[in-house]
Amino acid sequence: MPKLRTVAVLAGTALLVRRAMRRRIRTSPLWPMPALEEPVSGRPRSRALRLLVASREEVAEGVVRLRLEGRDLPRWEPGAHLDLALPSGLVRQYSLCGDPQDTSSYTVAARLVPDGRGGSREVHERLREGMEVEVRGPRNRFPLATAESYVFVAGGIGITPVLPMLRALPDGVEWRLLYCGRDRASMPFLEEVEKLGGTGRVSVVAGVPDLDAHLADVSEDAAVYCCGPEGLMASVAERFPRVRLERFTPRASAGDAFEVELRRSGRTLTVAADSTVLAAVRAALPGTAYSCEQGFCGTCQQRVLEGEVEHRDELLTDAERADSMLICVSRARSDRLVLDM
Numbered sequence: 149m150p151k152l153r154t155v156a157v158l159a160g161t162a163l164l165v166r167r168a169m170r171r172r173i174r175t176s177p178l179w180p181m182p183a184l185e186e187p188v189s190g191r192p193r194s195r196a197l198r199l200l201v202a203s204r205e206e207v208a209e210g211v212v213r214l215r216l217e218g219r220d221l222p223r224w225e226p227g228a229h230l231d232l233a234l235p236s237g238l239v240r241q242y243s244l245c246g247d248p249q250d251t252s253s254y255t256v257a258a259r260l261v262p263d264g265r266g267g268s269r270e271v272h273e274r275l276r277e278g279m280e281v282e283v284r285g286p287r288n289r290f291p292l293a294t295a296e297s298y299v300f301v302a303g304g305i306g307i308t309p310v311l312p313m314l315r316a317l318p319d320g321v322e323w324r325l326l327y328c329g330r331d332r333a334s335m336p337f338l339e340e341v342e343k344l345g346g347t348g349r350v351s352v353v354a355g356v357p358d359l360d361a362h363l364a365d366v367s368e369d370a371a372v373y374c375c376g377p378e379g380l381m382a383s384v385a386e387r388f389p390r391v392r393l394e395r396f397t398p399r400a401s402a403g404d405a406f407e408v409e410l411r412r413s414g415r416t417l418t419v420a421a422d423s424t425v426l427a428a429v430r431a432a433l434p435g436t437a438y439s440c441e442q443g444f445c446g447t448c449q450q451r452v453l454e455g456e457v458e459h460r461d462e463l464l465t466d467a468e469r470a471d472s473m474l475i476c477v478s479r480a481r482s483d484r485l486v487l488d489m
Contacts, residue, residue: 196233197221201279202253208336210260211305212272215246216281217253224248226312227290227394230256231445233282235274239439240267243309243375243394244286245337248316254283257336259305284445289462290394295371297322299363301384303376304329304336309394310375311337314344326362328353328380359383395462403458406480410489411453425475429489436489443477450475455485 199216207213229243246255258271275281292313300323302310307327317323325345329335331354342350351362357380366372366388374384375394385391405421408428417428426448430436439447443461451472458481461474475487 196282196284198280199254199283201275201277201281204275204277207257208338209334211257211334211336212260213245213255213257213336214271214275215253215255216283219252221251221254222286223251224254224286225288226292226316227309228286228288229290229309229444230254230286231284231440232256232271233284234267234270235281236266236270238265238267238270239445240271241440241442241444243290245308245311248312254286257305257308259336287463290373290375290392292316292373293371293392295369297367297370299323299366299370299372300325301359301363301372301374301376301380302327303380304334306374306376306380306394307335307337307341308375310373311341313373314341323349325350326353326357326359327351328355328357328376330354359387363387403479406482407484408480409454409484409486411486412489419479424477425473425479425485429475429487433489438476441476443474446474448474448476451488453486453488456481457485 197218199218199221201214202217203213203215205213224244225248227243228248229241231239232242233239240258242256242258244254245257246253258268260272261268290309298313298317298321300310300313302325310325314323314325325341327335327338327341327350332338332352335352338352342352344350351357353362363384372384372388372391373394374381374391378395381391381393381395385393403421406419407416408419408425409416410429410432413433415432417432419425419428426436426438426441430438437447439445444463446463449464449468449472457469457473458479459469459473460477460479463474464472473485
């Protein structure tokens with residue numbers, strides 16, 4: 149009897165060990181190396197919504213406004229933007245410029261960029277009333293802070309995140325706006341902006357603005373916001389290091405070459421000076437998830453196990469940047485990075 153009990157115990161133990169080994173192998177394909185935490189690649193940062201293109205209107209030369217309707221939509225605050233998934237699969241980011249209290253629709257506007265990467269052209273040529281589109285968000289990396297006074301600088305389509313901010317400012321607060329563009333016909337929402345500003349608050353400049361003249365007497369305590377072409381934002385940032393910027397084009401990807409080790413896959417790759425981590429990784433692992441390629445959507449976020457990252461994204465929080473990166477735009481400050489891939 150004791151022998152039968154011993155045999156039964158040993159058999160049960162062997163079965164449990166086999167099951168544990170199978171689970172371990174599934175968890176870590178490179179077993180018996182230690183299993184690492186599950187990677188974050190490809191996880192959506194917010195759920196997708198299917199919305200109806202209820203209206204499409206040209207609001208300036210080369211600019212269309214879309215009203216996207218749904219039900220019980222998530223609320224948002226001035227400065228927020230949406231990820232818009234286009235029919236081709238491209239994903240682009242557009243600032244919300246409607247009413248934050250409206251939970252039945254979102255409003256965005258897009259300028260046609262003839263020599264761009266194709267997203268704006270697709271919005272202008274393919275999106276029509278009655279179509280359904282997929283969006284994610286809203287997300288806000290450009291929130292309106294509480295301040296005693298405000299200075300806004302907008303270039304062209306850069307007025308879209310600023311417009312809801314102007315509407316939301318409390319009565320009596322001091323603010324002013326410098327709004328510039330190629331010409332008045334190309335500047336969306338110009339009439340509404342001028343009405344909001346009343347007398348003396350809004351300066352409209354057709355052409356290149358003289359920033360020194362328009363921003364000479366800005367208070368040190370003023371909250372400065374800027375959205376527009378990269379050159380305009382760089383010029384404003386030179387004058388106001390604490391300026392809050394909103395950009396929807398990726399920073400230049402060029403830098404020094406470096407190596408990336410993919411710990412799970414056991415591969416070491418070279419990222420060329422004029423390439424990206426994403427490009428190098430996808431050459432080795434074609435199934436790697438990605439979407440916007442601009443550092444906004446978070447689809448390509450990967451856990452960093454070793455190395456120092458030069459973060460160039462517009463999405464991750466400081467806490468997230470401590471141990472992860474968006475491989476579509478960010479690079480290495482060190483000679484080598486190790487990723488949990």
